[in-house]
Amino acid sequence: MNEYRNENWSMPFDSPAYPTLPPYYRDTLLQLVYYETEKDHVARVLPAPLEPADDGLCCAFAVKVPFCTHWGPFNEVGVCVKAVFEGEEAFFLPCLFLTSSDAISPGREIWGCPKKKADITVEQHGSELTTTATRAGIQFMQLSSRCMAPAEPEEVPPLFPMYLLKMIPKAESNEAAIKQLVANGELSDVKIHKLFKGPGVVSFRPTVAGDFWRLEPKEFLGSFYQVIDYTQGHGKVVYDYLA
Numbered sequence: 001m002n003e004y005r006n007e008n009w010s011m012p013f014d015s016p017a018y019p020t021l022p023p024y025y026r027d028t029l030l031q032l033v034y035y036e037t038e039k040d041h042v043a044r045v046l047p048a049p050l051e052p053a054d055d056g057l058c059c060a061f062a063v064k065v066p067f068c069t070h071w072g073p074f075n076e077v078g079v080c081v082k083a084v085f086e087g088e089e090a091f092f093l094p095c096l097f098l099t100s101s102d103a104i105s106p107g108r109e110i111w112g113c114p115k116k117k118a119d120i121t122v123e124q125h126g127s128e129l130t131t132t133a134t135r136a137g138i139q140f141m142q143l144s145s146r147c148m149a150p151a152e153p154e155e156v157p158p159l160f161p162m163y164l165l166k167m168i169p170k171a172e173s174n175e176a177a178i179k180q181l182v183a184n185g186e187l188s189d190v191k192i193h194k195l196f197k198g199p200g201v202v203s204f205r206p207t208v209a210g211d212f213w214r215l216e217p218k219e220f221l222g223s224f225y226q227v228i229d230y231t232q233g234h235g236k237v238v239y240d241y242l243a
Contacts, residue, residue, distance in 0.1 A: 010109065018106040021185070022231045023070035027193065029122065030228065031062040031129055033143050033200035034157060034221040041215050042081045045094035047165050047181075049239065053082040053089055058215055059159060060202035062131035062143050064122040074100035075120040077133045077141055079202075079212050080159060085181075085238070090161045093184070095212040097133055097141075111235045112166025112182045116209060127198075129225060140207040145223035148198030155197065156224050160186055163238065181239035187230040194227040 010016040035058055042052035063076040078096040082089060097118035098104065107113035118135040127148070133141040162184040170177040200223025204213035 019070050022233050023068055024231050025065060026067040026229050028228055029064040030226040031131055031143055031145055032224045033060045033145055033202045035202065035217040036219045036221065037215045037217060044214055045081060045211055046083055046092055050083040050085050050092055050163065053084055055082065057082040060143055062122055071100060071103035071106060074098050074103050075122055077120055077131060079215055080162060081215065085163065090163055091159050092163045095210045097135065111184050112164035135207065135209050138205060138207050140205050140209060140213065141202065143202045145200035145225065146198040147196040147225050149196065151195045151197035151224060153192065153195065176242065179241040180237045183236040183238050185233040185235045187232060189231045191229040192226065196225045198223055
C-alpha cells in the first residue's frame with residue numbers, strides 16, 4: 001500500500017503534489033525593508049473587513065530559500081501592509097512572487113498566499129544586498145539594503161498575525177466555493193544564525209501583475225538581514241465570507 005496516498009489531503013490523491021505539513025526550512029535568508037506609505041494607498045489593496053492602520057506601515061521583503069523539505073529551493077519577494085481587523089492590528093499580504101512553480105500550489109491552496117511566478121535574483125556585493133524581481137519582462141520591484149550593525153530579535157517589528165485572502169472557485173460558476181480570511185501559519189523552532197540591521201530602500205514599477213506598486217514609499221524606516229531556520233505550521237481561518 002502506498003503510504004503517501006491520501007484522498008483527504010490534496011491532488012492527485014494517489015500521489016499528492018506536495019506533502020502534508022509541516023515543511024522545514026534551513027539557512028533561509030530574509031531581507032526586510034520597512035517603510036511608510038499613505039494610508040489611502042494601503043486601503044486600495046485591502047479586502048473587507050480589513051481597514052488600513054493609521055501609520056501606513058509596510059514591509060517589502062525578499063526570501064532566499066536554499067533548502068526546504070517540501071518544495072525545494074526558491075527565491076521570493078512580496079509586500080505586506082499593516083491593517084486593523086476587529087479592532088486589533090495585524091498585517092495583510094496582497095502580493096507574493098517566487099521562482100518555483102512547486103511552491104505555488106501549496107501556498108495558494110493551504111494558506112491562501114497570493115503567489116505568482118517571477119524571475120528573482122538575490123545578490124550580495126560587499127555589505128549591500130540587492131534583490132530584483134522581473135515578470136513578463138518588467139522589472140517591477142527592487143530591494144536594496146546594507147548590513148551595518150548586529151541587531152537583536154526584539155528590534156525587528158513583528159509581522160504576525162499575517163492575514164491572507166484564500167479563495168477557491170466553484171466548478172459550475174464564476175463564484176467562490178471557498179472565501180476565507182486566513183491567519184498565516186506561524187513559524188516555530190526558529191533558530192537565528194545571523195541578524196543585522198541597516199538602511200534599506202525599495203522601488204516599484206507599474207505592472208499589471210497587481211496593485212502593490214501603488215504602495216509607493218513616503219519614508220524609509222530601515223532594514224534587517226536575517227539567516228534563520230524554522231518550521232511552518234497550519235494557518236487558522238479567522239473570517240469566513242460564505243458562512
